[in-house]
Amino acid sequence: MPVDWSTFWVDILDATGDTLIMVGVSLLASAVIGILIGIILVVTRKGHILENLPVFNVLNAIVNVLRSIPFIILMVAIIPFTRLVVGTSIGTAAAIVPLIVYAGPYIARLVENSLLEIDPGIVEAAEAMGATPWQTIFRILLPEAFSSLILSLTTATIGLVGASAMAGAVGGGGLGDLAIAYGYQRFDTDVMIVTVVLLIILVQGLQSSGNVISRKLRRR
Amino acid sequence: MIRFEEVTKIYESGKNQVKALNNVSFEIDKGEIYGVVGYSGAGKSSLLRCVNLLEKPSSGRVLVDGENMADLSPKELRKKRKNIGMIFQHFNLLNAKTVFDNIATPLYLQGEKKSAIKEKVNNLLEFVGLSEHGHKYPDQLSGGQKQRVGIARALSTDPEVLLCDEATSALDPQTTSSILELLKRINKEYHITILIITHEMNVIREICSSVAVMEKGKVIEKGSVFEVFSRPKTETARRFVSSVLQDELPDSLKNILRNQDKNHQVFRIVFTGASTGQPLLSQIAKKFDVDVSVLYGHVTELQDVPFGNLVVQLIGDELEIRRAVFFAGQGDVEVREVIEHAS
Numbered sequence: 001m002p003v004d005w006s007t008f009w010v011d012i013l014d015a016t017g018d019t020l021i022m023v024g025v026s027l028l029a030s031a032v033i034g035i036l037i038g039i040i041l042v043v044t045r046k047g048h049i050l051e052n053l054p055v056f057n058v059l060n061a062i063v064n065v066l067r068s069i070p071f072i073i074l075m076v077a078i079i080p081f082t083r084l085v086v087g088t089s090i091g092t093a094a095a096i097v098p099l100i101v102y103a104g105p106y107i108a109r110l111v112e113n114s115l116l117e118i119d120p121g122i123v124e125a126a127e128a129m130g131a132t133p134w135q136t137i138f139r140i141l142l143p144e145a146f147s148s149l150i151l152s153l154t155t156a157t158i159g160l161v162g163a164s165a166m167a168g169a170v171g172g173g174g175l176g177d178l179a180i181a182y183g184y185q186r187f188d189t190d191v192m193i194v195t196v197v198l199l200i201i202l203v204q205g206l207q208s209s210g211n212v213i214s215r216k217l218r219r220r
Numbered sequence: 221m222i223r224f225e226e227v228t229k230i231y232e233s234g235k236n237q238v239k240a241l242n243n244v245s246f247e248i249d250k251g252e253i254y255g256v257v258g259y260s261g262a263g264k265s266s267l268l269r270c271v272n273l274l275e276k277p278s279s280g281r282v283l284v285d286g287e288n289m290a291d292l293s294p295k296e297l298r299k300k301r302k303n304i305g306m307i308f309q310h311f312n313l314l315n316a317k318t319v320f321d322n323i324a325t326p327l328y329l330q331g332e333k334k335s336a337i338k339e340k341v342n343n344l345l346e347f348v349g350l351s352e353h354g355h356k357y358p359d360q361l362s363g364g365q366k367q368r369v370g371i372a373r374a375l376s377t378d379p380e381v382l383l384c385d386e387a388t389s390a391l392d393p394q395t396t397s398s399i400l401e402l403l404k405r406i407n408k409e410y411h412i413t414i415l416i417i418t419h420e421m422n423v424i425r426e427i428c429s430s431v432a433v434m435e436k437g438k439v440i441e442k443g444s445v446f447e448v449f450s451r452p453k454t455e456t457a458r459r460f461v462s463s464v465l466q467d468e469l470p471d472s473l474k475n476i477l478r479n480q481d482k483n484h485q486v487f488r489i490v491f492t493g494a495s496t497g498q499p500l501l502s503q504i505a506k507k508f509d510v511d512v513s514v515l516y517g518h519v520t521e522l523q524d525v526p527f528g529n530l531v532v533q534l535i536g537d538e539l540e541i542r543r544a545v546f547f548a549g550q551g552d553v554e555v556r557e558v559i560e561h562a563s
Binding site: 119121122124125127128129130131132135139140143144146147217218 | 272274297298299300301302304305306308310312313314315316317325326328329330373377383
């Protein structure tokens with residue numbers, strides 16, 4: 001039986017809101033974690049300003065392990081942890097925890113790459129100026145990589161939109177949940193199309209704004 | 221001002237050891253412009269980086285103003301580095317910051333007041349001739365302009381020493397000259413000791429007072445620029461000198477050399493200082509019964525002293541030629557016979 005569109009729009013609206021909340025909150029948290037780890041991965045590597053190979057190797061391994069686990073498995077595997085953090089393993093809040101665990105290491109890698117793109121000569125110049133490691137990171141490296149970081153975060157956000165749709169599979173709510181519950185399991189093609197179109201619009205909008213902001217910051 | 225004492229730097233990569241610096245000792249006086257020249261891989265870059273401890277010597281000491289850099293605590297080292305400006309081959313400017321902010325960065329980092337920074341940076345912009353460009357970004361500037369920004373940035377903390385890492389190697393000859401002029405002015409007006417490393421001998425000729433020639437991690441020759449240019453002792457130094465003085469004989473002369481005999485002899489006459497202005501050749505021709513034919517030569521300036529290098533053929537009686545050579549060899553003039561394979 002197809003859905004009644006006069007009332008179903010409300011569900012769609014709710015689901016869109018859930019997706020935005022899931023992506024927004026997990027992006028915020030995973031960006032903080034990811035940027036932090038990304039910075040540490042750069043400055044502790046060999047020859048860099050705070051070289052510390054044990055720290056680098058351990059973090060590097062953790063990031064690799066977490067990045068190799070498919071999201072759908074990760075989501076199930078960390079249910080005990082999720083329950084510990086938010087008290088439940090079902091619903092939007094419960095989906096946010098695995099999203100953070102998934103996106104954090106991903107963002108860390110992207111940030112690492114952005115920072116490594118900076119000419120090592122600039123770091124050398126900062127050292128020659130007598131900059132502290134802290135100043136080198138926050139006054140030199142991050143501002144230099146800013147526009148590239150925005151693009152990285154855009155990529156990560158879109159990754160999160162995709163992953164959040166998968167969270168629907170375990171009752172995480174959001175547009176993905178709707179697409180699976182109505183479109184896939186109940187063969188309601190209309191719902192499927194509407195949700196997918198909404199996701200496309202969301203991703204397009206994110207990518208375009210990311211590009212615009214990044215270009216503005218690059219000031220060419 | 222800067223003193224290298226038996227400085228050795230070894231890089232280890234796996235089993236291999238590379239000695240970038242091998243027991244280097246020399247001293248740079250205050251207010252001097254000192255040049256270190258060498259081919260790539262000679263160790264110049266490591267040497268320069270040992271001064272502000274971007275690289276740590278494996279053994280030996282580098283003293284700047286009497287202080288051993290390696291003995292300083294991290295905090296003292298950062299303070300000391302503000303006293304040692306550095307400019308780079310590829311400028312290493314912050315691309316996301318304006319010219320003004322690039323120059324101001326070292327001042328921001330040491331927490332200067334905004335108003336003081338503004339005044340200082342504007343003065344520096346004027347000094348390096350970029351007053352109109354403060355609001356631009358580095359990618360809107362030419363190479364020469366970028367290096368001027370680099371120089372202004374290095375000067376912002378009022379250093380006593382300026383390290384130049386191949387500072388003109390990425391620039392065209394004309395821009396190179398203007399940057400060298402600027403460095404000269406910095407040396408004169410601010411009395412800043414300048415250490416330059418380069419593979420371009422003409423940089424040394426144009427602004428340095430002393431020079432060290434490096435090869436395979438060692439300083440193989442050093443002295444005043446005049447000494448090294450007029451009498452290079454090692455093969456490498458000779459090659460560097462001839463790269464700018466063009467005192468290698470062209471092939472067309474080799475035939476003449478092959479055909480010289482007792483009555484046609486070829487000599488190289490090296491004039492230095494006041495002797496360069498003397499009408500030596502016409503005197504020879506008048507006083508002795510020889511003909512003088514100039515085959516090759518040029519006159520240049522080293523450290524504001526004229527320096528001439530002529531290859532001439534003396535034609536005449538053997539004895540007369542010998543007397544003429546003896547006459548010419550008095551004073552500041554050096555006369556050497558040129559034979560094939562040993563020009």
